[in-house]
Amino acid sequence: MALAPPSGSFDLDSQTLRVVAAVAEYGSITRAATVLGYSQPAVSQQLKRVEARLGMPIVTRSGRGIRLTDAGEVLARHADAVLTALDAAAGELADLAGLRSGRVRLAAFPSASSTIVPRLIGALAAEHSGVQVTYLEAEPPEAVAGVRDGVSDLAVAFRHPADRHDPFDASAEGLTVHELARDDVLLLAPAGHPAASAGDPVDLAELRGENWIAGCPRCRGHLLDSCARAGFAPSIAFETDNFVAVMSMVAAGLGVALLPELAISASALPPGVTAHRTRAGDHRMLVAVTRPGADHIPAVAETLRLLTGLTAGGASARTGRAAQ
Template sequence: MPENIHRALDVDSHALRIVHRIHELGSITAAARSLGYSQPAVSQHLKRLEARLGLPLVAKAGRGVRLTEAGRILARHAATVTQALDAAAGELSDLAGLRSGRVSLAAFPSASATIIPTLLRELSLRHPGVQLNYLEAEPPEAVRAVRDQTADLAITFSYTGDRADPHRQSAQGLTAVPLWRDEMLVVVPLDHPAASLRAIDLALLADDQWIGGCPRCRAHLLDLTARGGFSPNISYETDNVVAVFGMVAAGLGVALVPALAIAASPLPAGIVARPTTAADFRTIHLVGTEGAELIPAVAATIRAIREIDARPWSLFPVAGPDAAQSRHSHELGAVHPR
């Protein structure tokens, strides 16, 4: 018998509300009127629930009805259940209406001083109820955070031909959408012979000392210089772009950095940045999970990211087949496990 009761109590919220209103108002007619149902519909709900429970819930009392002991027990607990359901519905409405919600985003360091502040400002203006939690991480760690569900979204970058590109094997099953092209620039001292050129052929710097950046940036430098027919003499290595600029200004070498890094940390006096003659660039991506755009707060964050005007940082929208396809896909963009 207890098992049957437990199964029978797996009822819809309408029946619970009806029993609770009969307890409050003392009649089926009044309960139906307050809930916006017809009296026959309320009676049918009661009959079905009584049949499932095997217990009567109402009994006639003069011209009206009264709840039986079983009905009173159900009404007492129905109040708690319906209040919880109403609270849940309210919170879900807040989420759907973007009056609340939390999004976790990971991005690389030079985005922290450029893209992220702009995104935070736009979200706070459009959807003040949405809270954005930010984690600074290089692309491999950021992609892993999305896969491990410690981040909802990640802004990452990749270099053309990079064999360690985290958007390939490690991003299988995730979405990776190209957003912008970030131009690679050669940083040289102002008195360097190449400083007067509008664009620099890396082969002209074969005899210079180089300052290497992060491991993936160094790998990209080695790839580019190999194509130029030389191996760079990397004398110093640092992930700190401010330190890179200081070393170049001190005449210790030359460096290859992305435009976004210069936007995050402007060049000091005594050095200049020039594009390469090959117009080298890296691609900035938005990474997420399948279906992430179905969550209202995440969808709002995705829209805000894609609508950012990146021109002040010398970022340009990605052109080509990937970008064309992304415009014809869902909100997050083209779904391309890479």
């Protein structure tokens, strides 16, 4: 192994740091190459060139995988701060150019896809036609993970503040969460149901004997927590994550359900279904998630500004049409 060059003469660049950071995060050259959009041989060659310049190894074999050496750990430890600073600098340069260039990679959950997202992308296109926008639909856990992995710049997600087991805070740890707006969670009941004639708000405890329509086991956490706070466990008769199917099942008299106002405003309630606020004030908070410092990148900051405006004022404002 060649001797290391004198202190202060190491030749580092942003590409080197991105490669080392990706290898550190994924523990695999192949996975790092996939995330960065390179071939595995290209990443391996990049690491070899870095090692030759530094005069010391960056990675070493560990069983069937690899691990960073002490030198690799040093680079990885500083990579995040350096890359964030470089991205912010690039963003400020784009700002000086009047946002005539740039890129925003968005992710959001399904009901936002048909309400918030089209208006957001449209507003960006109208005001900053040079900013390239890509969009990926994903449930909050995957959308937030995409921000953490560098696949997305901004994720529109939600959290349930009153739920004891809401996984959002843990999933977003270390990221920056921008609170947007409250989204009430409403009880859906068939017309003629006693809950429909009781008036708002509805006490969920009065529905302990009802059949419930719920999402998949991962998605029904808010229903379970809300019913638990009302003193009972819901009898779940039907499962679907399709909010239009939920409304149709309620219309058919198959049971009752909880749905966020945003989901209801995305598709008008069918005849025979009534929506009611709950006595406990069930709601979720719409949020935007970014990496720390990303809101200093002008294209992301502008997206956040437009998003904040579009999500203010209730469900009808979010969809851009009158409430049903």
